[in-house]
Amino acid sequence: MRKLWMLAALLLLPLAANASEFREGVNYTVISSAPASVKQNATEFFSYYCPHCFVFSKKYIPQLKANLPAGMEFKQNHVEFIGREMGKVMSRAFAISEALGVTEKLEPLIFAEIHDKHRRFQSMEEVKQFYVENGVDAKKFEATAGSFVVNSMVDSMRRATENSGIQGVPAIIINDKYLIKNESLKSFEEMIELVGFLNKLP
Template identity: 85%
Template sequence: MRKIWMLAALLLLPLAASAAEFREGVNYKVISSAPASAKPNATEFFSYYCPHCYVFSKKYIPQLEANLPAGMEFKQNHVDFIGKEMGKVMSRAFAISEVLGVTAQIEPLLFSEIHEKRHSFKSLEEVKAFYVANGVDAKKFEAAAGSFMVNSMVDSMSRATQNSGIEGVPAIIINDKYLIKNESLKSFEDMMELVTYLSTLP
């Protein structure tokens, strides 16, 4: 069974200077034999049901996005292996928010609803009601829910998750090739240094 995890120290330690020497197999894992993506990117694999992802989204994602190397894009990939069938529903909910351009608006509210208010969603219809209550047009939600774009994104996220080799979330993959080994890091600054280092690899 896949597990939900995040290095506790990474969530608790302040930024600290580091002169780490990064090594394959220790600090990162190569997940593809193909060349790194032509367009630099940092992809967060996450789940709305993961409490560590909730903390990470509040405390570190804004810093991560603000400090990425020039030209590097931040992306997210919702995994479907947490939450049983609702894991798949939440992946679709994320894809809908991306297609409608409301992720920045909805994501923190959805995380809070699940982890602070302890709301257990039971269906996509219930998720739709939550989106609508928070300003998303019901007809636009319905149109997006079964659209080609959302279906394609859901399939793409599922394939990316299977190909990533991740065992838990949150997980960060750089340029579709390098998986950061969270347990090897002592601080968030270590992570940013590793992100920068990996962005230069072929």
């Protein structure tokens, strides 16, 4: 398993003095030579099997969404490199929940099932059973699981992960260009400040 960022621990540290300047290579990395996305976005790269992502989803994602710059969209990208084949299963599971519009409901349930109940989803049949148990129509699941929309989303997430160069999660990329260096942050408030700073860069 690749190294996971210790973001959850970092975010528990006291608020540092206001950062007057953020620096490339220290606080963030430029992952693309193209201009920043015109459509402002903060994309979380995560894995259902990552314990730090579980903590982040409960304690910090709601705050992050609430404090994004006006007009900035929050997106998610599930990575496959944690859990090997199970990682691929859960990437498709995430794409299915997005296509069905049930991610907000199912994401906390999936995280809890994996980290509190220590379950490992090893097949789409297991995922289907869990989704059905939690209110998803079985026929809709079956029709969506192998659809063009879901296949495209899975491929897009895989390419985005490869292009980003990330090796650990949770990771936040701003406007498809700036990767936040989690280890440089001393508080969640500092992350919010950095997001605002990066959103102004070209």
